Amino acid sequence: MTLQISTDPADIDVDLVHRYLAHESYWCRGLPRAVLEKAIAHSLCFTALRDGHQVGFARVVSDRATFAYLCDVFVLEAARGQGVSKAMMRAIDAHPDLQGLRRMLLATADAHGLYAQHGFEPITRPERFMERYRPEVYSTSS
Structure with missing residues (x-):
């Protein structure tokens, strides 16, 4: 079984x-x-393919110069524990458009250990960060 990480939107x-x-x-x-579809069109996406079938996905929103936000990372349940998320993270870390960024953020409820292996840490100065959080937005959009 071969695992490939692709950034081709066609995949x-x-x-x-x-x-x-x-x-x-x-x-x-x-x-x-x-x-x-709009989010994919405006993001750098990473697709994990095992023998040509998608088993994982990650999306990076970035200006590709100073900042990036890693989001929508998942591995299908049948492929978990097989190194898929680690392979996607290695591909993200190595991507030429994501080198030299000053800051990359992400949010996770349960994968802190994975991301710590790739240099992510709790926010250094949380008092400087703010957010506008609207969890109901998808239930009100058409």
Whole structure:
């Protein structure tokens, strides 16, 4: 079984990604497909393929010069524990458009150990960060 990490948008199974994010993820349940398509179009996406079938996904939103936000990372349950997330993180770390960034952020409820292996730490100065959080936004959009 070969694992490949691709950044080619043609390799994204949008149906699979939408199904996972909208129905299985804890962070964006109810995500409308049109919103996902727009997000994919404006992001650097990493697709994990095992023998040509998508088993994982990650999305990086970035200006590709100073800042990036890593989001929508998932591995299908049948492929977990097989190094897929680590391979995606290695590909993200090595991508030429993501070198020299001053800051990369992410949010996670349960994968702190994985991300710590790639240099992520709790926010150094949380008092400087603010957010506008609207968890209901997908239930009100069309």
